[in-house]
Amino acid sequence: MANNEARPVEDLHLRNLTKKFGDVAAVDDLTLTIPAGSFFALLGASGCGKTTTLRMVAGLEDPTSGTISIGDRDITGLRAFERPVNTVFQSYALFPHLDIFENVAFGLRRRGIKDVKSTVDQMLDLVELGPMARRKPTQLSGGQQQRVAVARALINRPDVLLLDEPLGALDLKLRRQMQIELKRIQTEVGTTFVHVTHDQEEAMTMADTVAVMNSGRIEQLGHPADIYELPRTVFVANFLGQSNLITGTRSANSGDDVLVQASGLTFAVPADRCFAEGSNIIVGVRPEKITILDEVDADRIPEHHNRLSGRVTDVSYTGVSTQYLVQTAWDQELIVFEQNVVVGDRSEVGDAVVIHWSPRHTFGLDGSGGTSVGMDPEVLALEAMNASLISDASEA
Amino acid sequence: MVAVVPSTGGQAPPAVTVKRPSRTGYILLFPGMAWLGVFFAIPFVTLFLTSLQQPIPGKSGKYKFGLEFGNYVTAFTEYWPVFLRSFVYAGIATILALCIAYPLAYFIAFRAGKWRSLMLVLVIAPSFASFLLRTYAWKTILSDEGIVTSTLNTLHLLPDGRILNTGIAVVAGLTYNFLPFMILPLYAALEKIDPRLIEAASDLYASPQTAFRKVTWPLSMPGVVAGTLLTFIPAAGDYINAELLGSTGNRMIGNAIQTNFIEFRDYPTASALSFMLMAAILVLVFTYIRRAGTEDLL
Amino acid sequence: MRWLRKNLVGIWAVLVLIYLFIPIAVIMLLSFNNPKGKYNLSWNEFSLDAWTNICGVPGVCSSFVTSIEIGIVSTLIATLLGTMIAFALVRYRFRGRSTTNLLIFLPMATPEVVMGASLLALFLNLRFPLGQGTVIIAHIMFIISFVVVTVKARLQGMDPRLEEAARDLYADPRAVFRYVTFPLVLPGIMGAALLGFSLSFDDFIISFFNAGTLVTFPIYIWGAAQRGIPVQVNALATLVFLIALVIVLTGQFVSHRRRRALEKPAPITVDLMSRS
Numbered sequence: 006m007a008n009n010e011a012r013p014v015e016d017l018h019l020r021n022l023t024k025k026f027g028d029v030a031a032v033d034d035l036t037l038t039i040p041a042g043s044f045f046a047l048l049g050a051s052g053c054g055k056t057t058t059l060r061m062v063a064g065l066e067d068p069t070s071g072t073i074s075i076g077d078r079d080i081t082g083l084r085a086f087e088r089p090v091n092t093v094f095q096s097y098a099l100f101p102h103l104d105i106f107e108n109v110a111f112g113l114r115r116r117g118i119k120d121v122k123s124t125v126d127q128m129l130d131l132v133e134l135g136p137m138a139r140r141k142p143t144q145l146s147g148g149q150q151q152r153v154a155v156a157r158a159l160i161n162r163p164d165v166l167l168l169d170e171p172l173g174a175l176d177l178k179l180r181r182q183m184q185i186e187l188k189r190i191q192t193e194v195g196t197t198f199v200h201v202t203h204d205q206e207e208a209m210t211m212a213d214t215v216a217v218m219n220s221g222r223i224e225q226l227g228h229p230a231d232i233y234e235l236p237r238t239v240f241v242a243n244f245l246g247q248s249n250l251i252t253g254t255r256s257a258n259s260g261d262d263v264l265v266q267a268s269g270l271t272f273a274v275p276a277d278r279c280f281a282e283g284s285n286i287i288v289g290v291r292p293e294k295i296t297i298l299d300e301v302d303a304d305r306i307p308e309h310h311n312r313l314s315g316r317v318t319d320v321s322y323t324g325v326s327t328q329y330l331v332q333t334a335w336d337q338e339l340i341v342f343e344q345n346v347v348v349g350d351r352s353e354v355g356d357a358v359v360i361h362w363s364p365r366h367t368f369g370l371d372g373s374g375g376t377s378v379g380m381d382p383e384v385l386a387l388e389a390m391n392a393s394l395i396s397d398a399s400e401a
Numbered sequence: 402m403v404a405v406v407p408s409t410g411g412q413a414p415p416a417v418t419v420k421r422p423s424r425t426g427y428i429l430l431f432p433g434m435a436w437l438g439v440f441f442a443i444p445f446v447t448l449f450l451t452s453l454q455q456p457i458p459g460k461s462g463k464y465k466f467g468l469e470f471g472n473y474v475t476a477f478t479e480y481w482p483v484f485l486r487s488f489v490y491a492g493i494a495t496i497l498a499l500c501i502a503y504p505l506a507y508f509i510a511f512r513a514g515k516w517r518s519l520m521l522v523l524v525i526a527p528s529f530a531s532f533l534l535r536t537y538a539w540k541t542i543l544s545d546e547g548i549v550t551s552t553l554n555t556l557h558l559l560p561d562g563r564i565l566n567t568g569i570a571v572v573a574g575l576t577y578n579f580l581p582f583m584i585l586p587l588y589a590a591l592e593k594i595d596p597r598l599i600e601a602a603s604d605l606y607a608s609p610q611t612a613f614r615k616v617t618w619p620l621s622m623p624g625v626v627a628g629t630l631l632t633f634i635p636a637a638g639d640y641i642n643a644e645l646l647g648s649t650g651n652r653m654i655g656n657a658i659q660t661n662f663i664e665f666r667d668y669p670t671a672s673a674l675s676f677m678l679m680a681a682i683l684v685l686v687f688t689y690i691r692r693a694g695t696e697d698l699l
Numbered sequence: 700m701r702w703l704r705k706n707l708v709g710i711w712a713v714l715v716l717i718y719l720f721i722p723i724a725v726i727m728l729l730s731f732n733n734p735k736g737k738y739n740l741s742w743n744e745f746s747l748d749a750w751t752n753i754c755g756v757p758g759v760c761s762s763f764v765t766s767i768e769i770g771i772v773s774t775l776i777a778t779l780l781g782t783m784i785a786f787a788l789v790r791y792r793f794r795g796r797s798t799t800n801l802l803i804f805l806p807m808a809t810p811e812v813v814m815g816a817s818l819l820a821l822f823l824n825l826r827f828p829l830g831q832g833t834v835i836i837a838h839i840m841f842i843i844s845f846v847v848v849t850v851k852a853r854l855q856g857m858d859p860r861l862e863e864a865a866r867d868l869y870a871d872p873r874a875v876f877r878y879v880t881f882p883l884v885l886p887g888i889m890g891a892a893l894l895g896f897s898l899s900f901d902d903f904i905i906s907f908f909n910a911g912t913l914v915t916f917p918i919y920i921w922g923a924a925q926r927g928i929p930v931q932v933n934a935l936a937t938l939v940f941l942i943a944l945v946i947v948l949t950g951q952f953v954s955h956r957r958r959r960a961l962e963k964p965a966p967i968t969v970d971l972m973s974r975s
Contacts, residue, residue, distance in 0.1 A: 638810020
């Protein structure tokens with residue numbers, strides 16, 4: 006809406022928000038400020054409470070305790086149709102008995118606005134659906150329905166637009182396109198967007214702030230790059246991208262570094278990148294930060310780098326990069342991504358290799374909860390199955 | 402043999418609607434439920450009381466309140482062969498209907514493609530013509546001079562040399578009349594089966610017969626149970642087919658209730674018979690549902 | 700042989716459909732008959748008499764009109780009451796849900812002769828005069844359950860997010876009902892009403908018990924069956940059949956066009972008759 010008259014956009018505050026279903030807290034004492042005009046993503050696995058949070062903001066679910074306010078205005082007690090908040094529903098929830106025009110006009114008509122024609126036409130132009138105005142929702146493609154859903158919500162000029170897995174029903178290519186499209190619309194209208202998704206790539210591409218949620222609480226909040234580069238919990242390290250996590254114990258400090266002993270090796274973690282309180286520390290590094298070298302080239306490794314020796318157990322070529330699995334002396338498999346910039350000369354299965362990475366890419370996490378928190382349970386199950394298959398095979 | 406893993410497409414189920422406890426619910430329920438209470442439930446009580454009434458001596462057709470459980474004994478002794486006949490006729494008709502309906506329902510569910518809706522309309526369309534007239538039409542079709550009877554007679558398949566006014570005609574009429582009640586629940590159950598399951602089964606078991614026995618048939622069980630009940634219950638209580646297509650030797654329990662109630666005005670006997678019929682059907686239904694393991698059907 | 704094996708189910712399906720229509724064909728054919736005796740059971744000669752003089756036999760048309768009146772009144776009331784129950788069942792929490800469900804299920808599982816007899820027992824005990832009123836009461840009673848089942852299925856099949864979306868878009872509870880819920884449930888209610896009318900119109904057993912001296916169309920046919928059914932009855936039945944078929948086919952055509960984009964056809968006929 007290019008002609009958006011100046012209306013002060015205000016921050017959305019959630020204070021001590023809790024929602025219990027029976028004894029289970031779906032959302033647990035959540036306090037959060039979403040800055041006005043930002044594109045904010047709530048990221049988490051299904052059942053983490055992100056959708057419940059969204060529904061409470063929309064007024065479709067009553068919080069057990071806590072408050073929701075926009076600026077100084079407490080909206081906790083307002084019902085859904087009284088709130089200056091609109092939602093883009095998962096799988097859109099377009100009214101099947103109304104055409105596109107009437108779908109988009111619905112909110113305006115309910116508020117008793119008489120002349121809706123020009124506003125609706127303008128909105129349909131924004132989402133590039135002008136010619137479709139008199140079609141029924143079922144006659145539209147998935148991507149078009151998605152844009153109708155956005156238009157139907159945005160036309161009401163809400164203070165906050167909520168998006169519940171808005172791209173979940175679209176195929177990959179269309180999803181990419183819609184990510185860019187949504188971002189464009191958000192920049193154009195300047196409304197606060199709160200976006201709920203389980204797709205980390207979607208959250209990172211679109212949002213300027215991402216909050217990773219886990220069992221009703223926020224694990225970490227920040228700019229996508231900051232969260233990725235410096236996860237503060239094992240959950241975030243595993244949930245957002247992939248991480249190599251090595252369990253160890255705190256030994257000493259050396260300058261600005263914390264030294265961690267693990268299986269006879271010592272790893273350096275910069276003190277400002279170490280979030281472990283106790284003596285159990287998990288040393289983490291992202292796969293693309295690791296360099297893989299043949300054992301004979303070990304002398305080329307910079308002196309202060311963290312390093313370890315291992316054997317290559319798997320090589321998969323993925324086009325942009327090559328993915329190695331390296332088995333350590335203590336039988337852990339680490340993942341290494343190598344950019345395919347060098348022609349030929351890749352390590353092969355069975356090669357003895359040395360891998361190394363800079364301490365500035367290393368992070369230290371609290372080790373009390375184990376290394377698998379936040380990993381996809383299906384992946385864990387597969388790994389367990391593989392392990393038992395391997396042990397069966399070795400027994401036979 | 403290649404084993405294929407079918408993809409599990411589909412979306413997350415929609416959120417559950419929040420149910421509000423409120424007076425509105427009771428207000429919405431009240432008129433309709435009161436109607437059912439007064440004109441369905443209470444009549445059962447009066448039916449039961451009527452079945453225990455005693456005749457007033459000297460006044461034929463007049464009865465007074467009583468606890469004459471002997472009415473049940475009398476009714477049962479006199480009518481147990483009729484009861485038996487009703488259940489046998491209804492049972493045979495139900496099995497025949499199942500055999501006739503299953504392939505049709507299967508075809509509509511899996512093979513009919515764009516003809517599916519039209520075929521469903523064709524299944525219910527005959528019900529738009531009067532039930533009585535349709536039954537009456539079988540009198541013409543099965544008449545002694547008709548081709549059905551003469552064909553079967555040349556093959557020497559008819560013990561009495563005729564169909565009309567025999568038990569065969571009554572069963573044929575019952576089968577025909579309640580067939581849609583078998584087809585539709587079967588179709589509804591089969592339609593819910595993911596065709597990929599059957600493909601996966603043929604992929605794993607290879608033989609279509611085994612695939613049917615191990616996958617399609619068990620999954621269609623709710624439809625089979627619903628269909629057999631919806632056919633059996635009205636068939637067991639019906640008396641139109643017996644009246645129009647059978648002879649006096651083929652009377653069913655419905656005929657007995659009707660004549661006792663309306664012609665003989667022997668209300669206690671008629672009520673006792675109705676009550677026994679209802680009780681017998683309920684017992685049958687519940688044991689059947691238990692056996693078939695489909696309690697959730699209710 | 701291979702072809703036969705492959706298409707056996709299809710051939711069977713077509714044969715069953717033909718079987719379903721044999722009596723209809725007989726009814727239609729005999730409506731053009733000029734029967735030899737008083738029984739219109741076998742073909743004698745072609746005649747249009749029944750069609751040109753459709754009310755020619757006393758009682759035929761008046762009983763037909765009586766049935767239509769009863770059908771309309773009982774359908775209207777039963778649809779209203781049944782729809783209300785369906786909304787309560789799907790949308791509200793209340794005590795006694797299982798008793799309610801049982802009371803709705805039982806009329807569909809009770810043989811008509813038992814329902815007819817028990818209702819008559821009530822009316823006799825209350826010395827309630829039998830006639831159009833008692834028949835309408837009885838019809839409403841047995842139609843309600845079918846309406847509840849049909850409308851309930853429609854309500855349950857509705858995406859709850861549609862109503863949430865309406866609430867989100869500034870519709871207060873009344874507006875949600877008026878602009879979203881009701882229009883979406885309406886096809887189910889219409890289907891239920893159509894089913895209710897056809898059940899009422901064609902009911903013989905329950906009506907016969909509670910009609911007293913009133914003659915509905917089925918009761919007329921029953922009485923006439925003893926002394927010979929007039930050809931006019933066949934003509935009227937053919938007419939009803941064709942009208943109903945046209946209504947249903949039109950409904951199918953409209954909903955088919957409306958839902959062309961959806962992969963799953965949801966024919967009203969299925970909710971119509973799946974009772975449980």
